[in-house]
Amino acid sequence: MNTTTLRCSLDDYLTLAYRFNVIADPDGGYVVEYPDLPGCLTQAETLEEISPMAEEARRLWLRAAYEQGLPIPAPSYPETYSGKFNVRVPRSLHRRLAEQATEDGISLNQLIVALLSESLVERQAAARTDAVIGEIQSLRRVMSQSMTPRRDQPMPVTPGIP
Secondary structure (H helix, E strand, O other): OOOOEEOOOHHHHHHOOOOOEEEEOOOOOEEEEOOOOOOOEEEEOOHHHHHHHHHHHHHHHHHHHHHOOOOEEOOOOHHHOOOOOOOOOOHHHHHHHHHHHHHHOOOHHHHHHHHHHHHHHHHHHHHHHHHHHHHHHHHHHHHHHHHOOOOOOOOOOOOOOO
16 A cells, blocks of 8 residues: 555545556455545445445545545556566576577566466465464364363253163
8 A cells, every 4th residue: 555645635536546456356246445545435236336436435535534634546547567677597497488488489588477376376275275274273272162161150950861
């Protein structure tokens, strides 16, 4: 999120272009969120509703923040990244990558982009998996504690069962 804040008229804020993310809900519909505007989100049932619902949520959020005197972040623009950067690698790795790219029939650049993308996705998936495993373990501890009778409480007796 962009931490730069602006202070101008409400009309000026309303003319700013903020990016938003659309997330498909597995149960149907879509969630729209503005990363630069904390808590600014809405839901749409169809693709056609996304744009008007997103615009309404943005306008309402900006109006409410302005009227309450809250700081309004400036829009961030992820497209400010050029898509180019230099990386120094050992010659042996450079050679192995170039050989693999030739073997795959693609450019060295295409190979490196694919490898970086795959690695990033794997790392993100591993992090999510670790978080889910942690939650499951926590739930198991809670469940086992609630199912284990405490020593200071007598075991319930069911009539007719010894």
